[in-house]
Structures are given as structure tokens and as C-alpha cells.
Amino acid sequence: MKLQPKSMPIDVSNLKTICSTCSLHELCLPAELSQSELDLFDRVFDRRRPVKRGDYLYRAGSALHSLFAIRAGFVKSSVMHEDGREQVAGFHMAGDLLGLDGISTSQHTCDTVALEDSEMCEIPFMSLEKLSREIPSLQHHFHRMMSREIVRDHGVMLLLGSMRAEERLAAFLLSLSQRFAARGYSPTEFHLRMTREEVGSYLGLKLETISRVLSRFQEEGLIEVRNKYIKIIKLEDLRELASQRGCST
Amino acid sequence: MKLQPKSMPIDVSNLKTICSTCSLHELCLPAELSQSELDLFDRVFDRRRPVKRGDYLYRAGSALHSLFAIRAGFVKSSVMHEDGREQVAGFHMAGDLLGLDGISTSQHTCDTVALEDSEMCEIPFMSLEKLSREIPSLQHHFHRMMSREIVRDHGVMLLLGSMRAEERLAAFLLSLSQRFAARGYSPTEFHLRMTREEVGSYLGLKLETISRVLSRFQEEGLIEVRNKYIKIIKLEDLRELASQRGCST
DNA sequence: CATTGATTTTGACCTAAATCAACCTACCCT
DNA sequence: AGGGTAGGTTGATTTAGGTCAAAATCAATG
Known part of the structure; x- marks a missing residue:
């Protein structure tokens, strides 16, 4: 490259x-x-x-x-x-x-x-x-x-202590989005650098759950997923899902 | 008092x-x-x-x-x-x-x-x-x-991310035990200052689960519980349960 | 470009913990 | 002293997410 x-x-x-x-x-x-x-x-x-x-x-x-x-x-x-x-x-x-x-x-x-x-x-x-x-x-x-x-x-x-799987993943995607944005990258399109298993570990979930929830988000039109590529389509809805926790950094 | x-x-x-x-x-x-x-x-x-x-x-x-x-x-x-x-x-x-x-x-x-x-x-x-x-x-x-x-x-x-309820509670009790010990109090007998609900919140569990697991620990002879009073009877077994995570502080 | 191994998706099923509910207990507070 | 209330226990039931398994996709390599 x-x-x-x-x-x-x-x-x-x-x-x-x-x-x-x-x-x-x-x-x-x-x-x-x-x-x-x-x-x-x-x-x-x-x-x-x-x-x-x-x-x-x-x-x-x-x-x-x-x-x-x-x-x-x-x-x-x-x-x-x-x-x-x-x-x-x-x-x-x-x-x-x-x-x-x-x-x-x-x-x-x-x-x-x-x-x-x-x-x-x-x-x-x-x-x-x-x-x-x-x-x-x-x-x-x-x-x-x-x-x-x-x-x-x-x-x-x-x-980890009080959110459900969907909320966790939504919060995670939003957090990534914000952090990319703060560094001048697109807040809505990015490549995950980690595997589903690593995301799962971070969020206290199993990799299958990550996969399923991502698929569900896609079905609902919230995001687009292709492998590690993520495109956030309905940022607002995601935010609502995550109960708009500012999620740090 | x-x-x-x-x-x-x-x-x-x-x-x-x-x-x-x-x-x-x-x-x-x-x-x-x-x-x-x-x-x-x-x-x-x-x-x-x-x-x-x-x-x-x-x-x-x-x-x-x-x-x-x-x-x-x-x-x-x-x-x-x-x-x-x-x-x-x-x-x-x-x-x-x-x-x-x-x-x-x-x-x-x-x-x-x-x-x-x-x-x-x-x-x-x-x-x-x-x-x-x-x-x-x-x-x-x-x-x-x-x-x-x-x-x-x-x-x-x-x-929160990777332990089961029993492990969490065991680790919690051990952590308290160590911290009391470091301050010159008994490592095996102490009063919880918080409610089951607060313990639950800390450990990502519901208060009923805390109550049940404490009861189970008691049945198994690991600890003695009376309200907020806790006596640790089998410290080693507890440690094993918690997979002996040094759990900090 | 075919092979291999890692990663991901999806389905079927299971289980730990949540939820709902009833009841008990201790300790305030007048 | 006793009635109220927060806190705690225990049981029955539900459910979110885990586990197991198989197939699909991707990426690295010779």
C-alpha cells in the first residue's frame, strides 16, 4: 500500500x-x-x-x-x-x-x-x-x-455493567465515530481495525453476538457493514439506541 | 455506638x-x-x-x-x-x-x-x-x-467483561478482605457498608442475584452471612472461585 | 490461482441471570 | 412500643446472550 x-x-x-x-x-x-x-x-x-x-x-x-x-x-x-x-x-x-x-x-x-x-x-x-x-x-x-x-x-x-448488547455496540460505534472525527477522519465511514472477537471482548460479549447485532443494525438500516468496513447511516438513531451516552475520549 | x-x-x-x-x-x-x-x-x-x-x-x-x-x-x-x-x-x-x-x-x-x-x-x-x-x-x-x-x-x-456471577462476588469479597487487612482490620470478618443493590450495581448484577449467590456461598460453607455482616470461612476456596485475581488496590 | 487458515455469518439450542412476585426482617421514628 | 419503610430472601418464570456447529467469505502464501 x-x-x-x-x-x-x-x-x-x-x-x-x-x-x-x-x-x-x-x-x-x-x-x-x-x-x-x-x-x-x-x-x-x-x-x-x-x-x-x-x-x-x-x-x-x-x-x-x-x-x-x-x-x-x-x-x-x-x-x-x-x-x-x-x-x-x-x-x-x-x-x-x-x-x-x-x-x-x-x-x-x-x-x-x-x-x-x-x-x-x-x-x-x-x-x-x-x-x-x-x-x-x-x-x-x-x-x-x-x-x-x-x-x-x-x-x-x-x-459493561448496565447496558444491553445493542446499546453497547451502538455506544462503541459512536465512540469510534467521534474519535475519528476528532482526528479529521470521516465520522460515518471507517474500517474497524480489530476483529469481532476483540470488539466482543472489549464489550463483554461473544463474537457471535457482535456479528448478529451488526447484522441487525444493517437490516434496520442504521449502518452498512461489509467485513471491517462500517458506514453509519442513521447516526441519530444510533445515538438514541446508545441512550446518547457521550462515551468519553 | x-x-x-x-x-x-x-x-x-x-x-x-x-x-x-x-x-x-x-x-x-x-x-x-x-x-x-x-x-x-x-x-x-x-x-x-x-x-x-x-x-x-x-x-x-x-x-x-x-x-x-x-x-x-x-x-x-x-x-x-x-x-x-x-x-x-x-x-x-x-x-x-x-x-x-x-x-x-x-x-x-x-x-x-x-x-x-x-x-x-x-x-x-x-x-x-x-x-x-x-x-x-x-x-x-x-x-x-x-x-x-x-x-x-x-x-x-x-x-464485568468476563466473569460469571459467582466469580464476581468472590473477587469482590476478596478485594474487600485485602483492603481491610491492609488497614489493620480483620480480613475475614467485616460489615458491608453498602446495600445488596449497590454491590449489584458495582458488579453488574441485580440485587437478587447478589442475595442468591451470598446464600449459596453460605450453604457451601465458604462464608457466613448475617445481613451486612460477613465472615469468610474458606478464604482459599473463595480465591480459587475468583480464579485468584489479585483484584487490585 | 489454488490451498490453507483465519474470520465471519447464521441457525438451533441451552443456560445464567433477569424479572416478577410474595414475603420476611431490621431499624427508624414519632 | 409499634407501625412504617427500606432492605433482604426466596421461588417461579422469562429471556438475552452464550454455546455449539456448519457453512461462507476473506486474505495470505507459495
């Missing part, structure tokens, strides 16, 4: 993250920084890291070194039941900050894996703490991002 | 929080601080606040001013579905830090209410951010507490 320049020598300076020119910097960690602060931020965090589909960023039990901001791509994180049952804890896309779970004990508690070829900005956590002591607005924004994760999780708990 | 000195004039100096002498300071926000840092902390956060059963600390939509550290008592927080369905998001006890959800947008997203007469340490958030810029170990510990909340929430998501 993507053209890859073959044997061109790579200019290292281009590998720098350069938040100041990144289109995500309104969504991402350096949001709210002034130009001079941004420059400082750039100087400290210059590690960019490509990640291939299927690569793990970290696994449960591994030590926390860095947080990762997603520059591009799509990622899932999941917690494991020791009997092997997997619970998907979240899907993440450009601008999201990963690895927050590892701060608690300096060990990650979930696995995070790329669902498509992606690119991460690696942010050594020690450096982030140090820099955020020097830049109050960075500190505050970091706190807000952690808090947002907590709020998001509460949304998922509400969904 | 508790003797309350009647008309004794109250010495205001006793109302100070004085983390340095608080039995919780190993569990609570000032954990890991040196003596001199602790003194500084004491000087900044001297607001103690009693809360009566049924009082709200904050409600969804209200502005974030302070975080609250629980000094004594028991509290629940819950998110509301706009149709009125309540989802209990957590139960909290001494040493827990409340209000983190409000940092994201400077507005709280859940309601937090005391389930018994309690006492809070009020921690103005701005001051906390300021102080944590000056005391790295405070900063780090605060980050750990936020992260711990995220990890805890993942645990709940796992529970």
Missing part, C-alpha cells in the same frame, strides 16, 4: 519527533504548551519508534520505562486473566497516551499490541516527570490525560 | 490534619515523603472535613476544587446514565484518594457520597500540583495513585 523508499540512506534528523510540527500536538501531551516550552519538549523527547502490526509495545509484568504517544496507527491493550481469558481494556489511536497503567508499580499490568503498522513517540517517564516539574502547563495536561483515562474507564464500566 | 463528647469546646488546633501523625500516611498521598517534606505538606494541607452519612463530597457536573483523601469512613462513587440508571464505580475507604475523575475537564463526572459518617482531608488541587512540582517524591506518589486507579478500573472491566 505505502511506497517505501528502498535503499535511500535515512536522514537521522528526520527521525526526530518534533512535536512542534506534529499535526497531533493539540490532542497529544504537549497540548497547551507555549512555543518556547514546545521547543524544550522537542529537545527532550526526540525518540520516534515505528511499530509493526502484531508488535507489542509492552507486556504485563515488564518494567515501565516509557510512555508512548501514538503518532499514527491503531493499538489495543488488554489485561489477561491467568486462565488465559483476555479482556480488551481499550483501543487507542493517534494522540492517545499509552502505558499509564505501569506507573502504579513501575510494572505494566496489561499487554499493548499494534493492530496495524504504527508509529509511536517514546517518552521516558522519568524525563516526563522531571520536565513536568519545570513546565506547569505540561504537568497539568499530563494530569488531565491520566484523569481522562479514568473517566473513559468509568464509561466502560457503565457500559 | 461511638461516644461523642457532648458540649466540650473544640480545640481548633486539633482539627488540623497533621499527616505526620496520621496512621494512614503510609497508604495515603504523603507516603514516601521525608520528615521535612511531610512538615511542608502539613503546612499546606490542614483542612479536615467531617462528612455525614448521605452527604455528597461532589456531584457530576460540579467544578473540581479539591481532591479528598479519606481519613476515616466509607464512601461510594457512581456514574449516572442519563435515564437514571446508576452504575457504582467504586467503593473507597481510609487512605483512598477521591476526585481524580474531575481533573480531566475540571468538572467531576461522578457522584461521591458517604455511606457512613466519615472524615476527609481536603486537598486543594492547585496547591497539590504546585507542591508536587517542588517535591518530586510527592509528584511521583501522586502519579502512582492515579495510575493505581487506572489499574483498579481495568480489574473491574475484566470482572
